[in-house]
Amino acid sequence: MISLRIKMVLLTLALCSFELLNGQSLLPVMYDSTLANHQVNVVGNLFQHSTRLNNELSRKFIFGGTINDELSQKVYENQSDYNRVGFGGHIGIEYRAPNQIFKSKPNWSWMVNVSNEVHGAGEYSNDLFGLVFIGNAPFLGGNASFTNTSGRFEQFLSIGGGIHDRKTKSFLTLNAILPQQFFELSVNRGSVAFSESGDQIDLRFEGEVLRANSYAYFKGMGAAVNFDFNLPFGNSESFNGVVTVVGRNLGAYQIHNADFITIDTEQSFTGFSLNELLEEDGVEALKDSLNVSETNKSEFKMLPGFLQVGKVVLANSPTKVQSFFGVRMYTNRVYRPLIYAGVHYQPINQFSVGAQGSFGGYGNFRLGLYANYVTKQLLIGLGTEDVLGAIFGSQYGHSGLIRLAWKI
Amino acid sequence: MKHKIFIFMAVLLVSMACRKEKTNWTSDWVVPIVNDSLLIKNYVNDSTLDINSDQSIQVIADRTLLNLDLSELIKIPDTSIVQTFAISFASLELSPGFTFIDEVKEHEFTFDDVVLREARLKSGKAFIRIENPIPTKGIFTISLPGTEKNGQEFSHTETIDGGTIVEPGVGFITLDLSGYTIDMKGVDGDLYNMLRSKMNVKTDPNGPTVTITDQNIFRTNVEFKGLVVDYAKGYFGNITFSDTTTVNVDELSNVVGGAINVDDINLDLIISNGIDVRAQGNISLFESVNYSNNVVSLNHPYFDQNLNLNPATGQWQSLTPSELYFTFDNSTGNLKGFLENLGSTYNVGYAITLNPYGNTSNGNDVLYPQSDVKVKLKANFPLLVGADDLTLQDTFAIDFKNDNKLLRVESGRFILKSTNTFPFGAEVQLTLLDKHKNTLKVLNSNGKISPALTNGNTDGHIPIEEQIEFVVDEAVTEALIDTKYLMVRAQFSSTYLNNNVVYSNAALKFLLSSQLKLKASL
Numbered sequence: 037m038i039s040l041r042i043k044m045v046l047l048t049l050a051l052c053s054f055e056l057l058n059g060q061s062l063l064p065v066m067y068d069s070t071l072a073n074h075q076v077n078v079v080g081n082l083f084q085h086s087t088r089l090n091n092e093l094s095r096k097f098i099f100g101g102t103i104n105d106e107l108s109q110k111v112y113e114n115q116s117d118y119n120r121v122g123f124g125g126h127i128g129i130e131y132r133a134p135n136q137i138f139k140s141k142p143n144w145s146w147m148v149n150v151s152n153e154v155h156g157a158g159e160y161s162n163d164l165f166g167l168v169f170i171g172n173a174p175f176l177g178g179n180a181s182f183t184n185t186s187g188r189f190e191q192f193l194s195i196g197g198g199i200h201d202r203k204t205k206s207f208l209t210l211n212a213i214l215p216q217q218f219f220e221l222s223v224n225r226g227s228v229a230f231s232e233s234g235d236q237i238d239l240r241f242e243g244e245v246l247r248a249n250s251y252a253y254f255k256g257m258g259a260a261v262n263f264d265f266n267l268p269f270g271n272s273e274s275f276n277g278v279v280t281v282v283g284r285n286l287g288a289y290q291i292h293n294a295d296f297i298t299i300d301t302e303q304s305f306t307g308f309s310l311n312e313l314l315e316e317d318g319v320e321a322l323k324d325s326l327n328v329s330e331t332n333k334s335e336f337k338m339l340p341g342f343l344q345v346g347k348v349v350l351a352n353s354p355t356k357v358q359s360f361f362g363v364r365m366y367t368n369r370v371y372r373p374l375i376y377a378g379v380h381y382q383p384i385n386q387f388s389v390g391a392q393g394s395f396g397g398y399g400n401f402r403l404g405l406y407a408n409y410v411t412k413q414l415l416i417g418l419g420t421e422d423v424l425g426a427i428f429g430s431q432y433g434h435s436g437l438i439r440l441a442w443k444i
Numbered sequence: 445m446k447h448k449i450f451i452f453m454a455v456l457l458v459s460m461a462c463r464k465e466k467t468n469w470t471s472d473w474v475v476p477i478v479n480d481s482l483l484i485k486n487y488v489n490d491s492t493l494d495i496n497s498d499q500s501i502q503v504i505a506d507r508t509l510l511n512l513d514l515s516e517l518i519k520i521p522d523t524s525i526v527q528t529f530a531i532s533f534a535s536l537e538l539s540p541g542f543t544f545i546d547e548v549k550e551h552e553f554t555f556d557d558v559v560l561r562e563a564r565l566k567s568g569k570a571f572i573r574i575e576n577p578i579p580t581k582g583i584f585t586i587s588l589p590g591t592e593k594n595g596q597e598f599s600h601t602e603t604i605d606g607g608t609i610v611e612p613g614v615g616f617i618t619l620d621l622s623g624y625t626i627d628m629k630g631v632d633g634d635l636y637n638m639l640r641s642k643m644n645v646k647t648d649p650n651g652p653t654v655t656i657t658d659q660n661i662f663r664t665n666v667e668f669k670g671l672v673v674d675y676a677k678g679y680f681g682n683i684t685f686s687d688t689t690t691v692n693v694d695e696l697s698n699v700v701g702g703a704i705n706v707d708d709i710n711l712d713l714i715i716s717n718g719i720d721v722r723a724q725g726n727i728s729l730f731e732s733v734n735y736s737n738n739v740v741s742l743n744h745p746y747f748d749q750n751l752n753l754n755p756a757t758g759q760w761q762s763l764t765p766s767e768l769y770f771t772f773d774n775s776t777g778n779l780k781g782f783l784e785n786l787g788s789t790y791n792v793g794y795a796i797t798l799n800p801y802g803n804t805s806n807g808n809d810v811l812y813p814q815s816d817v818k819v820k821l822k823a824n825f826p827l828l829v830g831a832d833d834l835t836l837q838d839t840f841a842i843d844f845k846n847d848n849k850l851l852r853v854e855s856g857r858f859i860l861k862s863t864n865t866f867p868f869g870a871e872v873q874l875t876l877l878d879k880h881k882n883t884l885k886v887l888n889s890n891g892k893i894s895p896a897l898t899n900g901n902t903d904g905h906i907p908i909e910e911q912i913e914f915v916v917d918e919a920v921t922e923a924l925i926d927t928k929y930l931m932v933r934a935q936f937s938s939t940y941l942n943n944n945v946v947y948s949n950a951a952l953k954f955l956l957s958s959q960l961k962l963k964a965s966l
Binding site: 096097099169170173307313 | 468469471474475477479840955956957962964
């Protein structure tokens with residue numbers, strides 16, 4: 037069992053799948069005010085977080101495998117009326133140039149970045165979980181509700197450039213957004229009732245689906261800004277430090293010519309009649325009665341961006357122990373404001389570790405760990421925002437973070 | 445430096461090295477598939493079945509085996525007639541509003557062997573071309589004496605622009621003749637197949653005075669097209685309709701085996717003559733062809749004989765066809781064997797001749813709108829049937845979509861719940877077929893639907909509720925992937941071999957549902 041847990045930790049920290057590399061970069065940044073020259077940064081992140089989906093189940097989706105009936109039942113019993121889940125991934129590379137571009141701003145230079153991002157978020161009821169993973173057996177003689185279910189999944193490329201301050205490390209880039217996948221489901225009202233013997237099904241469904249369907253490689257186009265603003269506060273006599281305002285993917289894009297499907301139906305089904313089976317269009321007639329409407333339309337969608345404000349740690353601090361804390365918010369309705377706070381320990385200049393606690397987001401409490409190794413030209417940072425999730429199957433999330441920086 | 449680049453790249457490659465296997469889970473679903481009832485009462489009011497006072501079912505069938513197309517009997521060919529008119533003087537000065545009238549002219553329709561004295565048109569049109577050769581507008585009135593509708597003679601007036609002898613003014617008119625009755629006896633009433641017409645020309649009352657000569661010819665060209673008669677009087681000729689017609693009984697086309705026993709049968713084969721004309725009927729063949737191409741020809745002492753058919757009596761709404769009966773019962777010919785052959789195809793050979801002895805009606809044959817000549821089958825007997833492994837088989841196109849990579853059936857069972865009050869039971873078998881209709885897998889049930897027993901009052905059968913199941917195992921789920929057709933085979937047997945009375949409460953209510961374990965793979 038112990039070896040399995042170690043394996044899980046290593047697997048998570050090593051981000052051993054390409055899919056796992058997609059995500060937001062949230063590893064605590066060490067603020068370094070020394071002047072930078074050429075610098076290449078690679079950042080990768082994966083997270084999955086939920087209020088009620090435990091890791092024993094979610095690892096079956098991350099690493100594959102069979103979800104047995106016992107596990108499905110156990111997780112189903114743990115669901116509440118309202119549950120949230122989110123996942124995301126990011127891999128990005130950026131280059132920061134050392135060249136001065138404004139006479140009056142000697143520290144300002146240019147930078148370019150490209151990244152690939154995937155993000156999904158959803159909210160669902162315990163009944164919907166039961167229908168999907170157990171079937172209708174628990175609901176015979178009863179009703180399953182999935183009103184207010186929603187889900188969204190998207191994947192897009194971001195390519196852009198901007199300016200950065202070589203000393204404060206603040207930057208601002210403008211990026212073109214090229215969506216490659218998009219799917220959104222929204223159920224305003226939904227329920228299904230089954231008779232005791234399963235010979236009657238009563239369905240009430242009012243919802244819509246928006247799905248990118250263009251044959252083009254890119255399904256639309258948009259724009260977003262990324263930025264870091266590092267703002268020193270306090271003085272040497274009082275509590276001081278640097279507050280960083282982080283913005284990523286703050287923008288929107290348009291999905292071109294997407295499939296828009298609406299369903300508004302109230303049906304009672306007790307089986308086909310013989311005539312319906314014998315007539316060529318008998319079964320089709322039942323489908324028609326579901327009142328499915330399919331059209332195409334182009335629609336603007338907010339990007340799954342986020343804003344984070346928090347105190348960061350200083351790379352060249354005279355103290356070995358520093359605090360960091362802040363708040364993070366995604367631009368979607370499923371995500372709850374996430375607050376975090378942690379302690380950073382730097383026993384020697386080349387190496388530092390830290391721990392943090394966070395609450396909110398797509399789930400509840402998580403405990404994070406990270407470690408940084410720095411040389412004159414190289415920085416390697418590994419971390420997780422959910423160390424307990426990496427170990428215990430009873431937890432509700434996974435997180436893996438990596439940052440590689442090469443100073444030339 | 446190279447060392448550091450290597451470390452940098454190594455971390456990236458390790459990060460991308462792993463790949464994920466599929467995530468699988470199963471869920472259990474109970475879903476109704478087919479839910480229906482076969483009630484004998486539903487067939488009572490459609491002139492097929494009736495209920496006797498003891499609640500037993502009586503077969504009362506009245507079916508038309510063939511209905512002759514009489515439109516070919518009196519068919520007016522498309523006809524074109526030209527009527528011209530010129531003055532009989534060398535020249536004449538016409539003041540405005542001057543009127544001159546042509547004489548009534550007769551036009552003959554050409555028929556082979558039909559003599560019509562009177563006819564009513566169900567449909568048809570006249571396309572008229574009028575030429576005006578004088579240099580002022582002409583007001584043309586076309587009328588058809590003897591052609592009336594609701595007591596009004598057919599007449600149409602059209603103004604045609606003026607012209608010259610070389611280039612006359614031309615007008616085109618299309619007239620609907622539907623519903624007009626034509627007296628075809630000619631001006632003096634002693635002819636036949638005649639249509640009369642008359643033309644009236646008036647010069648423009650507001651036009652100039654013009655001079656015409658006998659070279660100015662007023663010409664009218666009338667084309668009759670698509671004239672269909674629904675009433676006719678005359679002599680319809682000596683004509684014979686003969687053919688061998690095939691009647692398919694779809695309800696029996698699914699029988700593939702077994703036998704039935706029928707008793708106490710009464711059937712009448714009838715030739716019906718709805719025309720007021722003498723005729724002769726001849727039935728030369730009535731044979732049954734079953735699923736194994738076994739042919740049984742029905743015998744009757746009157747078959748293959750020319751039998752006289754009287755003219756229909758009455759007229760218009762009181763028209764009553766005359767009928768020639770061929771009656772069959774258990775003592776006549778081989779009716780029992782004929783019916784027990786369970787033919788799904790029946791061939792009827794017939795010949796019906798009108799006016800076999802010539803114009804004996806003196807031109808008074810009458811065809812009314814509702815006239816028809818038919819061969820009918822009438823039945824009236826109690827439903828007493830025994831079934832001995834009577835096997836019905838049918839094939840439905842179906843796609844279980846079990847090759848779906850996201851969701852597929854892993855195992856389960858199909859459950860058939862039934863409530864039966866027929867004196868017939870059945871053993872049901874399902875066969876999965878591929879796109880070429882080759883057998884992939886046969887699903888046998890774990891039981892059968894039993895025939896019902898008569899209740900104590902002998903006015904109905906006691907309902908039997910049963911449940912049979914078809915197991916869907918791994919082999920079946922594999923076969924479902926390629927299944928494109930489902931063949932259902934039901935083998936029926938009755939409570940008794942003979943004389944099973946079917947009562948009015950006879951019904952088979954059934955619900956086919958599935959209890960399936962679905963496997964999802966992501």
